[in-house]
Amino acid sequence: MYKVMAVNAGSSSLKYKLYEMPEEKVLCSGNCERIGHEDGIFGLKYGDKKVREILPILDHAKGVELVIDALIKYGIIESLEEIKCVGHRVVQGGKYFSKSAEFNEDTEKKVTELIPLDPLHAPAHLTGFHAFKEALPHADAIAVFDTAYHQSMEPEDYVYPIPYEMSEKYDCRRYGAHGTSHNYLADKAIADYFGGKAEGTRIITCHIGSGSSLAAIKDGKCVATSMGLTPLGGVMMGTRTGDLDPSVMDYLCTCTGKSVDEMYDIFNKKSGFLGVSGVSNDTRDVEEAANQGNERAKLAIKLFARTVANFIAQYYVRLGGADMIIFSAGIGENSDTFRAAILKNVEEALGLSVDYEANKGIHGTQGLISKKDSKIMVSVIPTDEEVMIARDCYKKIQGVL
Numbered sequence: 001m002y003k004v005m006a007v008n009a010g011s012s013s014l015k016y017k018l019y020e021m022p023e024e025k026v027l028c029s030g031n032c033e034r035i036g037h038e039d040g041i042f043g044l045k046y047g048d049k050k051v052r053e054i055l056p057i058l059d060h061a062k063g064v065e066l067v068i069d070a071l072i073k074y075g076i077i078e079s080l081e082e083i084k085c086v087g088h089r090v091v092q093g094g095k096y097f098s099k100s101a102e103f104n105e106d107t108e109k110k111v112t113e114l115i116p117l118d119p120l121h122a123p124a125h126l127t128g129f130h131a132f133k134e135a136l137p138h139a140d141a142i143a144v145f146d147t148a149y150h151q152s153m154e155p156e157d158y159v160y161p162i163p164y165e166m167s168e169k170y171d172c173r174r175y176g177a178h179g180t181s182h183n184y185l186a187d188k189a190i191a192d193y194f195g196g197k198a199e200g201t202r203i204i205t206c207h208i209g210s211g212s213s214l215a216a217i218k219d220g221k222c223v224a225t226s227m228g229l230t231p232l233g234g235v236m237m238g239t240r241t242g243d244l245d246p247s248v249m250d251y252l253c254t255c256t257g258k259s260v261d262e263m264y265d266i267f268n269k270k271s272g273f274l275g276v277s278g279v280s281n282d283t284r285d286v287e288e289a290a291n292q293g294n295e296r297a298k299l300a301i302k303l304f305a306r307t308v309a310n311f312i313a314q315y316y317v318r319l320g321g322a323d324m325i326i327f328s329a330g331i332g333e334n335s336d337t338f339r340a341a342i343l344k345n346v347e348e349a350l351g352l353s354v355d356y357e358a359n360k361g362i363h364g365t366q367g368l369i370s371k372k373d374s375k376i377m378v379s380v381i382p383t384d385e386e387v388m389i390a391r392d393c394y395k396k397i398q399g400v401l
């Protein structure tokens with residue numbers, strides 16, 4: 001038995017989950033929020049107990065110290081030596097990583113080099129890595145990349161039609177994101193619905209939450225995905241635009257007198273559900289407003305459903321048909337209304353026979369929401385990116401990563 005830690009370091013947060021492997025037993029999980037503030041929040045869950053403290057967490061190192069101290073203080077582990085590997089989620093692996101890698105000097109150098117592609121997350125990932133390395137010098141460290149699973153795409157699925165020299169010189173192409181989640185969903189579906197045989201399967205995964213992306217998966221490998229150079233591309237999201245005509249940037253900058261940076265910020269933080277509805281980035285609020293007759297909230301829901309449906313249709317063609325459509329993440333797992341709105345857009349063309357009663361009964365659990373005569377199975381599968389990180393940690397310990 002080995003203990004491994006899955007870590008997701010954001011700019012002002014540090015999520016963690018401690019596992020016992022290979023059982024995949026969760027020993028504890030938690031989050032340090034508001035890092036950099038006097039009123040930071042330390043959270044921990046273990047067994048049926050919860051800890052929440054408000055205290056200064058001025059940097060990631062302090063967050064890691066709080067996590068480590070709590071593991072001992074609450075008797076979750078007896079000694080730090082028990083933790084054999086720390087797996088760090090890294091959003092952008094660029095062209096370098098098609099699978100998880102040991103977080104050594106070379107990996108650090110490459111992640112640093114990739115900062116321009118992900119200025120929002122990459123510095124935080126590096127800070128988290130250093131803080132854990134200092135606290136647990138004996139433990140292995142690995143990096144698990146959101147982009148890695150999408151590296152199996154063919155050039156015609158990832159090249160942008162810009163001058164090719166620019167694509168090459170600046171590594172400007174589609175990388176996608178949420179790869180760890182899409183990989184988990186495909187593996188889980190193949191294990192549970194296709195007898196563990198990946199060959200011949202055609203799966204469309206819809207990871208729709210505050211960030212949303214879809215992937216087309218053939219024989220267990222990703223062939224296309226909706227996010228692009230960054231997680232701004234693809235379908236509309238909580239606050240992000242998703243795909244736009246590139247001239248929208250220039251036009252709106254001219255109209256408003258705002259700079260490219262300011263407009264880019266608006267596309268990332270003030271658009272999507274928030275921008276269209278004017279209500280919230282949280283689809284629960286948008287749904288409630290729509291139920292009360294708010295026309296912009298209604299439009300936001302229809303627009304989202306249409307853009308997700310358009311990608312499903314595109315991937316149906318890309319895969320030469322489909323065997324399963326999977327819904328996951330915050331919206332996909334919990335909202336029967338959104339699932340139904342999306343499926344209504346594609347059911348006729350794709351020959352779906354949706355079990356809308358079953359759909360209504362699924363919130364946060366796994367299950368099929370299609371009838372037996374449906375040409376394509378439709379399922380809801382809760383995603384689990386952390387367990388994928390823990391599995392790779394275990395592989396590292398076994399020497400097979």
Ligand code: AMP
Pocket residue numbers: 208209210211238281282283284287329330331334335
């Ligand atoms: P995630 O990023 O996967 O954690 O998804 C979080 C988002 O999922 C929230 O911001 C909401 O927009 C959405 N969400 C969560 N629960 C529900 C629900 N019951 N109904 C509709 N949307 C939900």
